Amino acid sequence: MSATSLPPGVTIPPGLAIAKLPGDILPEVKPKRGAIGFLRRHPTMAIGGGLLLVMVLVAVFAPFLWTKDPTALAPALRTREPSADFWFGTDMLGRDVYSRVLYGARVSLIVGFSVAILASIAGLVIGLVSGFNRLADSIIMRVMDGMMSIPPILLAIALMALTRGSVRNVIIAITIAEIPRVSRLVRGVVLSLREQPYVEAAVASGTRTWKIIFKHILPNTLAPLTVQATYICAAAMITEAILSFIGAGTPPIIPSWGNIMAEGRALWQVKPYIVFFPAVFLSITVLAVNLLGDGLRDAIDPRLAKRI
């Protein structure tokens, strides 16, 4: 403390005990704002979100990214190795794998996002109902327990066996298979939120039940549900690929990563690239979604990390 920084009119009386303030032992941290600050605070979310954004852009702008018609057959150009003309090579019908993989991103992302949204909405409704009505709860949860005893992939296969292969049916089948898990999560969150003092205080201040659900319970369910939705999205993309791979998913005419891999299966040992490229894209997309989910979870509530 130097006397020069004293405000006017203040004098230090003689003999005054003055503390010697210790210096800093850690370098000063400047809180970063904007994009850089966000990246530093939530690196997983930024990386995951960035990768996913790239995938979405690839899917949307596939026609402009130097692609050919992904379904055009060219028997003369079968099973070409990757080259300047065919970046990822061609498959056994002479179709350009690069174009098919890029268009395939559309199917994967549509299925992933649709299932995540639909399963979340359905799970939210079911979870809210069973969290608020004891009778409905005991019936719904027994049904859900039953559904959860079947692995989701088997359930989806069984459902697909009942219908025709189409993107819409794949979405419906995977959604149904994912609903029990979401419902359980929402129900658990609702039950714990109902015990929260702010909900009890809202009851005491005469708030009607529907208002409690929509103003107090629902908004606080959305955070954990969003995190769960990203995991569902990733799981749905994998399930879709598996369904297509075993021929129970999207019709072979539509280029989806599962279909491309299924077609390349027979030639796996001689022409591995046909399977390799869609697999890499699938892995990167799933990784991106999972990173985004982990980042969201940590950003929303570090304690959630232990619960989910």
Next chain:
Amino acid sequence: MDNRPVLLEVENLQTHFRTMDGVNRAVDGVSFHVRSGETLAIVGESGCGKSVTAMSILRLIPEPPGKIAGSIRFQGRDLLGLSDKEMRDIRGNEISMIFQEPMTSLNPVLTNGQQIGETLRLHQGLSKSQAEERAVEMLRLVGIPEPGRRVREYPHQLSGGMRQRVMIAIALACNPKLLIADEPTTALDVTIQAQILDLMRDLKTRVGAAIVIITHDLGVVAEVAERVVVMYAGRKVEEAPVADLFRTPRHPYTQGLLGSVPKLGSSLTGQTSRLSEIPGLVPSLKQKIPGCVFASRCPKASDLCRAVPPGLALKAPGHFAACHYAEAEGSVAA
């Protein structure tokens, strides 16, 4: 004067944490000492740095994001200079600690006997049967009925008060020279708290360990402590023998603190007037405060206080206060 040898000497302790939005100066230049067999209380409100001080002594602060500076001399050795292995030999052996939450501090899959035996076998190389024998002895010492049976039970089979007794037994198993108790009775009911405080007082005379008790409860301080350190916003603002501190607190923060707790029996003596309030909030520790840390809430604060940090000055025998306006002995109006 107190002639007991100094056991622990903390000098200019700083424990800072790196966070996303700045450096948190949780403890910033705190010095105090503990003599052999003495009970020192560190009091303050949440966020004043009292628990961080305790954790720093045992070097239980994760580095990074934390960083400890200063010196912590225990029996002449600077703990901050020791290797991790040397530190492990001291923890639980020469210095041990009891925490607020007895349930989360005990391992649920070990029996009570195993928890106590673990430290003994680690530090004193006892055999399994010797360790169990000693565990029974320790449980008896801390007043657990039927120690022979309880030694084979698990922590969840005990009540909260009994668990805290087991914690104390573990802490005392190796005959430590210093026991650090961080809010040992805060989670307990008042009748159970009375049992544990009685036990701690009784054990102190029998075992002879020095105790550093960290608490926010001035009643607990008055009951067990010999000397008190008052902390506020990471700094020590006052230190005094317990009777002196409660009779003539000299720092305005301590005065405010004592005035804001009602005393039992107030309705009989007719002292049920308004409680004195300390207005405002504790300042953020992420900003550097040039002057006195309490100036923003202090009724006596002047421009001098806001610009010049007060040093700890001797105001009466053994009584230090960091306030430009604290009266020294003799000048206090009785």
Next chain:
Amino acid sequence: MSQRVLEVTDLKKHFPIRGGLFGSTIGYVYAVDGVSFHIDKGETLSLVGESGCGKSTVGKAVLRLFPLTSGQVVLNGQRIDDMSAGALRPLRRQIQVVFQDPFSSLNPRMKVRDILAEPIRNFGLARSEAEVDEKVGSLMDKVRLPRDAVNRWPHEFSGGQRQRICIARALAAEPDVIVCDEAVSALDVSVKAQIVNLLQDLQSELGLAMLFISHDLAIVEHMTHRVAVMYLGQIVEVAERRALFGAPRHPYTEALLSAVPIPEPGAARERIVLQGDVPSPIKPPPGCRFHTRCPYSMERCRKEAPRLRDDGTGHLAACHLHDLPAAENPLLNKAPPTAFRAA
């Protein structure tokens, strides 16, 4: 005769314990087992006891946050214990609550303004949005928070400020009774004093009745007019503040008072340290529930449950010792545990 705001008679709340494969009831937690008390206008009744004694359950029961097992709750002359949820809703205005934890008591996704406006709108206490705003503003004044803070989120406030918002929300309904369920227990010492003073000021200003549930006996003594002491789901003693703190007539009260650490070093007083722990409310002991820990327990205490009886001055206690001749009664003829000499 002062106006009776709340009257509770023989209140019981038994929580079923579910177990087994089909979730059948395998037992009960006798959380509250026959509790009666009343509160008048402008009066504070404190409910004290250790954790698990059922004091918070009583608070939630009179707020009708769950159905009661049995008993009567009369609020301003109207029985509310058997009312349907719909019929009860408008009456909820008369009884409001402040909880212990200021962090979980406010919806993190609502701004302060919406939190305070909710009860005003629910009970139709304002005719226009402008009036809602005016009322919200004056509530902020009442709890001494700046008016412009209404547009902030709960997480922007400290614990003490949040508790002020909780108090403002309770006042928004213009209630006759406020239940304070450990409302100052989670706060730091200096902030606690601020909130205690605020509650006292508001009470005298608005003539509120208060049910002050707490385990902190010094705060209770400071705040209250009358005290009810609970042990294992039952009230063991009720008295005016001075009577209870000066001459407790139940051994549990006596022990409780003597166990409180006093901020007065070297204070000389007799301390009664109770042995053992509180028995489980699933299987409360027969006879007097306190007999397993009572230092004066007699043969009769193990068999016969004592009733709450008046000593003639309005001081009620449930203890067989008062049937003994006064000279043999260990509770009488001694200095109160709260009277201590400074060293």
